[in-house]
Amino acid sequence: MITYLGRLRICLVLSMLLSGFGGLPALAADEATLEKTVAGLAANGFDDKISAIEALGASGDKRAGPVLEAMVEGNLYTVKSDNSVVIGERKGNVYILRAPLTLAPVAEVSSQDITKIRVNNRLRGIIRGALGGLVLMSDDPAARRRAADDVFKARTMEMGPMLDKALARESDATVRTAMERALAAVNLTHATDSAVRIDAVKTLALDAGPDTRALLSQIAAVDGDGKPVEADAAVREAVVEALDELESRLAFLHGVEGIFQGISLGSVLLLAAVGLAITFGVMGVINMAHGELVMLGAYTTFAVQEVFRNSFPGLFDYSLLVAIPAAFLVSALAGVGIERGVIRYLYGRPLETLLATWGISLVLQQTVRTIFGPTNREVGNPSWMSGSLEITNGLLLTYNRIWIIVFSLLVLGLIALLLKRTTFGLRIRAVTQNREMAASMGIRTGMTDAMTFGLGSGIAGMAGVALSQIDNVSPNLGQAYIIDSFMVVVFGGVGNLWGTLVGAFTLGIVNKLLEPEVGAVLAKILVLVAIILFIQKRPRGLFALRGRAIES
Amino acid sequence: MGKISRYIKGATIAGALAGVTLAAPAQAQDTIKVGVLHSLSGTMAISETTLKDTVLMLVDDLNKNGGLLGKKVEAVVVDPASNWPLFAEKARELIEKEKVQAVFGCWTSVSRKSVLPVFEELNSMLFYPVQYEGEESSRNVFYTGAAPNQQAIPAVEYLMGEEGGAAKRWVLLGTDYVYPRTTNKILRAFLHSKGVSDDDIMENYTPFGHSDWQTIVADVKKFASAGKKTAVVSTINGDANVPFYKELGNQGIKAEDIPVVAFSVGEEELAGLDTGPLVGHLAAWNYFMSVEGEANSAFIKKWHAFIKDPKRVTNDPMEATYIGFQMWVQAVKQAGTTDVDAVRQAMYGQTVPNLTGGVAVMNTNHHLSKPVLIGEIQDNGQFDTVWKTDGEVIGDAWSDFIPESAKLTADWTYPWVCGNCEKPKYGMMMQ
Numbered sequence: 001m002i003t004y005l006g007r008l009r010i011c012l013v014l015s016m017l018l019s020g021f022g023g024l025p026a027l028a029a030d031e032a033t034l035e036k037t038v039a040g041l042a043a044n045g046f047d048d049k050i051s052a053i054e055a056l057g058a059s060g061d062k063r064a065g066p067v068l069e070a071m072v073e074g075n076l077y078t079v080k081s082d083n084s085v086v087i088g089e090r091k092g093n094v095y096i097l098r099a100p101l102t103l104a105p106v107a108e109v110s111s112q113d114i115t116k117i118r119v120n121n122r123l124r125g126i127i128r129g130a131l132g133g134l135v136l137m138s139d140d141p142a143a144r145r146r147a148a149d150d151v152f153k154a155r156t157m158e159m160g161p162m163l164d165k166a167l168a169r170e171s172d173a174t175v176r177t178a179m180e181r182a183l184a185a186v187n188l189t190h191a192t193d194s195a196v197r198i199d200a201v202k203t204l205a206l207d208a209g210p211d212t213r214a215l216l217s218q219i220a221a222v223d224g225d226g227k228p229v230e231a232d233a234a235v236r237e238a239v240v241e242a243l244d245e246l247e248s249r250l251a252f253l254h255g256v257e258g259i260f261q262g263i264s265l266g267s268v269l270l271l272a273a274v275g276l277a278i279t280f281g282v283m284g285v286i287n288m289a290h291g292e293l294v295m296l297g298a299y300t301t302f303a304v305q306e307v308f309r310n311s312f313p314g315l316f317d318y319s320l321l322v323a324i325p326a327a328f329l330v331s332a333l334a335g336v337g338i339e340r341g342v343i344r345y346l347y348g349r350p351l352e353t354l355l356a357t358w359g360i361s362l363v364l365q366q367t368v369r370t371i372f373g374p375t376n377r378e379v380g381n382p383s384w385m386s387g388s389l390e391i392t393n394g395l396l397l398t399y400n401r402i403w404i405i406v407f408s409l410l411v412l413g414l415i416a417l418l419l420k421r422t423t424f425g426l427r428i429r430a431v432t433q434n435r436e437m438a439a440s441m442g443i444r445t446g447m448t449d450a451m452t453f454g455l456g457s458g459i460a461g462m463a464g465v466a467l468s469q470i471d472n473v474s475p476n477l478g479q480a481y482i483i484d485s486f487m488v489v490v491f492g493g494v495g496n497l498w499g500t501l502v503g504a505f506t507l508g509i510v511n512k513l514l515e516p517e518v519g520a521v522l523a524k525i526l527v528l529v530a531i532i533l534f535i536q537k538r539p540r541g542l543f544a545l546r547g548r549a550i551e552s
Numbered sequence: 553m554g555k556i557s558r559y560i561k562g563a564t565i566a567g568a569l570a571g572v573t574l575a576a577p578a579q580a581q582d583t584i585k586v587g588v589l590h591s592l593s594g595t596m597a598i599s600e601t602t603l604k605d606t607v608l609m610l611v612d613d614l615n616k617n618g619g620l621l622g623k624k625v626e627a628v629v630v631d632p633a634s635n636w637p638l639f640a641e642k643a644r645e646l647i648e649k650e651k652v653q654a655v656f657g658c659w660t661s662v663s664r665k666s667v668l669p670v671f672e673e674l675n676s677m678l679f680y681p682v683q684y685e686g687e688e689s690s691r692n693v694f695y696t697g698a699a700p701n702q703q704a705i706p707a708v709e710y711l712m713g714e715e716g717g718a719a720k721r722w723v724l725l726g727t728d729y730v731y732p733r734t735t736n737k738i739l740r741a742f743l744h745s746k747g748v749s750d751d752d753i754m755e756n757y758t759p760f761g762h763s764d765w766q767t768i769v770a771d772v773k774k775f776a777s778a779g780k781k782t783a784v785v786s787t788i789n790g791d792a793n794v795p796f797y798k799e800l801g802n803q804g805i806k807a808e809d810i811p812v813v814a815f816s817v818g819e820e821e822l823a824g825l826d827t828g829p830l831v832g833h834l835a836a837w838n839y840f841m842s843v844e845g846e847a848n849s850a851f852i853k854k855w856h857a858f859i860k861d862p863k864r865v866t867n868d869p870m871e872a873t874y875i876g877f878q879m880w881v882q883a884v885k886q887a888g889t890t891d892v893d894a895v896r897q898a899m900y901g902q903t904v905p906n907l908t909g910g911v912a913v914m915n916t917n918h919h920l921s922k923p924v925l926i927g928e929i930q931d932n933g934q935f936d937t938v939w940k941t942d943g944e945v946i947g948d949a950w951s952d953f954i955p956e957s958a959k960l961t962a963d964w965t966y967p968w969v970c971g972n973c974e975k976p977k978y979g980m981m982m983q
Contacts (some may be wrong), residue, residue, distance in 0.1 A: 128808065210776070268764070380826055387804070450725045471763045
């Protein structure tokens with residue numbers, strides 16, 4: 001361990017180096033104060049910790065950034081022997097310690113020698129606010145944007161001058177908007193001049209985010225006795241007006257969001273059902289093991305990811321691209337096996353098929369449980385499927401859902417092409433419509449059956465890849481979707497891909513529009529009742545196919 | 553369909569077990585039997601299989617150390633397959649056919665409610681190891697998990713306090729069954745007593761295994777944007793938690809902005825999840841695997857050796873199972889017999905050191921005194937304790953915040969026979 005004096009010397013050398021590059025801002029506090037402030041982070045009381053954090057943030061010193069970042073990530077420790085504050089990084093069984101300001105390696109110790117500096121949610125919020133001020137000058141526009149949003153949430157008085165300075169050199173338009181918003185929030189909260197505050201309200205009113213709504217409602221609020229919290233009547237009036245406008249814009253965005261959520265639920269239903277639309281819709285096989293084929297696809301994704309995690313961790317983001325064909329193959333092979341081994345002996349006997357495939361579903365579930373265990377398996381989201389796309393402030397669409405919508409439509413399009421434009425598709429249709437005639441034309445109907453079933457199963461496997469991104473990968477995965485899948489296919493019209501598409505999206509959107517009104521439980525029941533009534537009226541679903549073979 | 557499948561699975565396993573037990577009647581007199589009533593298949597298998605293994609580990613350990621009253625202890629495992637009525641049938645089978653002296657089992661409240669009449673009718677003893685909603689007191693059940701005042705109330709108090717972020721608005725999310733509904737009823741009454749109005753409380757229920765959380769998470773966000781600090785109290789159970797937390801992460805809800813405190817999410821539930829985006833969300837329990845201490849590390853070591861997998865986590869219901877089992881062993885030794893009435897009287901006042909420090913005491917209302925811990929999710933899937941009660945909290949069968957329950961008291965020490973009365977009731981033990 002390097003002594004205190006030694007560390008100080010390294011500090012000095014490094015700070016001289018930094019100032020040589022012109023990296024130190026004029027605000028930089030002198031070394032001793034800064035060291036003392038950092039030591040304050042280890043204080044016992046929350047209030048002392050908070051004042052140290054705020055002092056570091058207000059110092060404007062770039063070196064404070066890594067310290068605060070380490071703290072918010074839980075990597076800040078104190079050394080038990082001398083109570084000094086260090087940044088620690090776990091490597092195997094040891095921790096590599098670095099001096100907080102210089103980041104110079106200090107020592108390697110075991111976990112017994114250090115104590116973690118605890119943070120909680122309240123501190124995290126304060127640290128992020130303080131960090132925001134330091135990151136405002138970052139070179140990365142995305143980081144500056146995040147920093148501005150953090151400052152908006154913290155809106156401490158010290159941030160005002162920093163925002164002014166950052167704004168003066170900001171060229172990126174979206175970051176500028178975010179900074180202006182943050183500055184308005186600081187001004188509205190702390191300024192004394194009512195004209196400045198009204199201006200701030202006007203700036204804020206241009207934006208429809210939930211954070212803005214939170215801030216404005218805070219100011220418009222009344223206390224327990226019905227007296228307004230805000231003393232300035234002019235400001236109050238401006239805030240109430242801005243809030244009204246904001247509410248109506250938010251309500252509109254909420255509507256848009258509802259439709260998106262409906263479409264996204266619909267696309268999940270579509271994915272789960274589209275394989276079934278082939279095996280049940282086209283072939284007329286009631287396959288109760290369809291859900292388990294979906295589950296197989298999800299477990300294939302897990303297996304592929306395990307390979308990536310262990311062998312090519314750098315390529316993890318591409319694991320899904322490998323998982324999709326792999327899942328298709330695994331489920332398709334399983335499907336062909338089921339068809340050749342069981343279902344082909346049962347054509348024309350729907351009840352027996354139902355019972356047999358249901359038995360298969362139990363066997364598959366238990367097999368997976370035996371191999372992988374009953375607990376959930378962790379399937380990671382690649383970075384391009386995490387997080388959300390911000391259309392405007394206040395309207396977020398999550399990436400995983402967007403990709404699933406795209407993927408489900410792609411799959412549906414491919415199947416439509418395959419059925420309509422290829423010889424294989426022609427054979428499938430021929431066998432479905434008139435088996436004897438097709439056979440006498442030289443089509444090997446048995447083979448076509450197996451391939452069709454394999455295709456439907458393979459698509460189920462691909463659905464499993466998508467579902468693994470939003471749901472649990474557990475042996476029960478398939479059970480959750482089997483009822484929904486049959487619902488979609490029957491509602492849409494058996495044997496009709498368009499029906500499946502329209503059915504899935506109708507059910508998805510209706511469900512999502514009902515949910516906020518009546519709750520998730522009742523919404524599901526209402527949709528189920530509506531479908532039962534609908535099937536009473538039109539037993540062939542939305543899009544009924546006509547034709548001799550179908551009618552018979 | 554699921555129901556029938558469970559019956560078939562249950563029946564198969566029951567058949568297999570019957571085969572095993574039929575083969576072993578010769579040594580029946582030499583052993584003391586305990587029943588293990590946990591689902592090994594169906595939706596609850598994920599959580600309950602671990603508890604079955606815990607009991608087996610404890611029995612194994614006891615036998616290695618010379619058994620009980622000079623006899624070996626034998627665990628009889630049955631599988632009620634996450635099927636609530638089957639729980640009652642299996643309980644009856646354990647007590648009447650297998651003649652077990654005590655049963656360790658049940659996870660969901662609905663399964664406990666289903667076996668309750670059986671245990672009362674046959675006067676047997678159940679050790680129930682999971683936190684639950686309270687509002688129940690039975691002469692035949694020992695509740696070793698947390699009552700609401702040992703979990704829900706302290707967690708909400710923490711979030712109300714300065715340190716927890718001083719929340720003023722509350723979202724109560726739960727799975728649609730008895731535990732979340734009752735807990736939220738108590739919480740609502742508690743929040744009213746703290747001056748929170750109904751406008752500041754949002755309550756929402758979802759079915760078991762719910763996976764599409766988009767709307768609800770968006771609603772929570774909207775609810776939170778009303779200008780007051782908002783916190784979410786989650787009584788979501790089982791599988792549904794994984795997609796819920798994923799959606800929170802994707803919609804960018806950080807714990808600093810809207811903290812979520814969960815009562816049913818432990819280390820086991822986090823095991824299938826990337827916890828990176830969830831750092832800072834909270835859970836309230838009486839035990840975390842991460843708590844440092846000799847007793848805990850010895851327990852973890854024993855568990856890993858028994859289960860032969862160093863990656864397996866431990867959790868709160870495992871600690872509760874451990875405490876319940878130790879207390880039963882001590883009570884049997886003290887009573888010198890496994891007779892239910894004698895053991896029950898010997899149970900009161902039994903103490904077992906907690907794995908997290910302090911001592912668990914069995915009170916006369918069949919609830920334990922235990923410390924309450926609040927932990928934050930870390931990116932390694934563990935919890936970091938951020939707050940702890942000064943000492944142990946006595947479990948309260950009847951909530952003080954529901955007026956009709958506040959008057960009630962429970963005491964089963966001889967000659968009391970009162971689980972839910974306002975005035976003392978004396979009498980001979982009912983048989």
